[in-house]
Amino acid sequence: VKLVLGEGLKAFQNEGHQILLSSGAKLSTDMTILTIGVTPENTLAKKAGIEIGFKGGIKVNEKLETSAHDIYAIGDVIATTDTILNHETNIPLASPANRQGRLVADIINGYPITYPGIQGTAVAKIFELTVASTGLNTQRLDRLQIEYNVIHIHPNSHAGYYPGASPISMKLIFAPNGKILGAQAVGSDGVEKRIDVIATAMKLGAKAQDLAELELSYAPPFSSAKDPVNLLGYTADNMITGKVKTFQYYEVQTLKKNNAFFLDVREDFELATGKIEGSFQIPLHQLRNRLKELPRDKTIYVYCQVGQRGYNAARILMQAGYNVYNLDGGFKTYKIANYQS
Numbered sequence: 001v002k003l004v005l006g007e008g009l010k011a012f013q014n015e016g017h018q019i020l021l022s023s024g025a026k027l028s029t030d031m032t033i034l035t036i037g038v039t040p041e042n043t044l045a046k047k048a049g050i051e052i053g054f055k056g057g058i059k060v061n062e063k064l065e066t067s068a069h070d071i072y073a074i075g076d077v078i079a080t081t082d083t084i085l086n087h088e089t090n091i092p093l094a095s096p097a098n099r100q101g102r103l104v105a106d107i108i109n110g111y112p113i114t115y116p117g118i119q120g121t122a123v124a125k126i127f128e129l130t131v132a133s134t135g136l137n138t139q140r141l142d143r144l145q146i147e148y149n150v151i152h153i154h155p156n157s158h159a160g161y162y163p164g165a166s167p168i169s170m171k172l173i174f175a176p177n178g179k180i181l182g183a184q185a186v187g188s189d190g191v192e193k194r195i196d197v198i199a200t201a202m203k204l205g206a207k208a209q210d211l212a213e214l215e216l217s218y219a220p221p222f223s224s225a226k227d228p229v230n231l232l233g234y235t236a237d238n239m240i241t242g243k244v245k246t247f248q249y250y251e252v253q254t255l256k257k258n259n260a261f262f263l264d265v266r267e268d269f270e271l272a273t274g275k276i277e278g279s280f281q282i283p284l285h286q287l288r289n290r291l292k293e294l295p296r297d298k299t300i301y302v303y304c305q306v307g308q309r310g311y312n313a314a315r316i317l318m319q320a321g322y323n324v325y326n327l328d329g330g331f332k333t334y335k336i337a338n339y340q341s
Contacts, residue, residue, distance in 0.1 A: 053079030135182030152329025
């Protein structure tokens with residue numbers, strides 16, 4: 001799948017077999033699917049003088065009641081609050097809409113029930129891949145100017161020695177105090193299971209570091225002894241407790257301009273997949289015996305393929321008195337991000 005980002009559709013040509021993009025580029029196609037989102041159908045509410053909220057959604061209170069007494073609204077059409085920041089939002093998903101139907105029936109019948117809002121847990125199948133998410137993403141948090149930390153990991157769906165394991169790319173977003181703000185994952189197997197676990201943990205108030213303590217089912221065909229969700233918890237704990245400092249893939253170009261010192265701790269054969277230009281390589285197993293080759297007067301920005309060996313290298317260097325940052329998600333995250341951009 002080729003991603004063409006930062007573009008727009010300008011026109012269809014040749015009876016729909018050619019697409020003209022806003023940049024002037026042309027694409028040949030046999031079929032075009034327009035997935036451009038939805039907006040609430042609020043015509044009736046507007047005519048009735050009912051208050052409209054976020055992105056045209058019908059405003060409701062914690063009882064799912066509109067601004068008109070005894071008139072209720074549920075489903076994709078409503079503007080409600082997100083359960084993470086308590087901000088107004090509109091997230092059209094079938095599961096919350098179904099639950100709202102049950103709740104409003106109980107509310108009308110006098111039960112003392114309130115609707116807590118929506119978390120936004122979703123899953124989709126895109127060709128052979130499963131894509132799932134819960135909570136907020138970094139773009140929304142940036143717009144709201146809310147501070148957060150990010151973790152990228154790339155574990156296997158189950159134990160690597162059992163046939164059929166496939167990688168999952170996972171992203172966890174959490175506040176400095178550990179509150180989980182959101183998560184996303186992409187892969188071919190076991191993706192929605194992990195996001196559902198994180199969504200449940202968020203609902204029950206677990207912190208990012210608490211994910212390490214979850215006791216999840218394990219057998220080699222299904223998971224690893226440390227489930228990917230547990231790995232997110234361990235990684236979050238490392239950051240929160242100061243065991244390691246991290247830098248992100250999007251910071252690399254700025255660091256390169258400032259002549260930062262990059263240390264690649266991968267093996268020689270791994271360099272075939274690429275590297276950060278100008279980086280100095282010492283395989284992890286040689287690092288303790290080659291510390292003298294590293295500058296003492298510079299911060300060391302270390303990386304490996306997915307982040308784990310980079311963490312081990314960072315700990316070795318920190319204990320030797322170096323100021324060190326580990327590339328979150330490793331070279332794999334950096335390479336994927338550069339390819340997409």
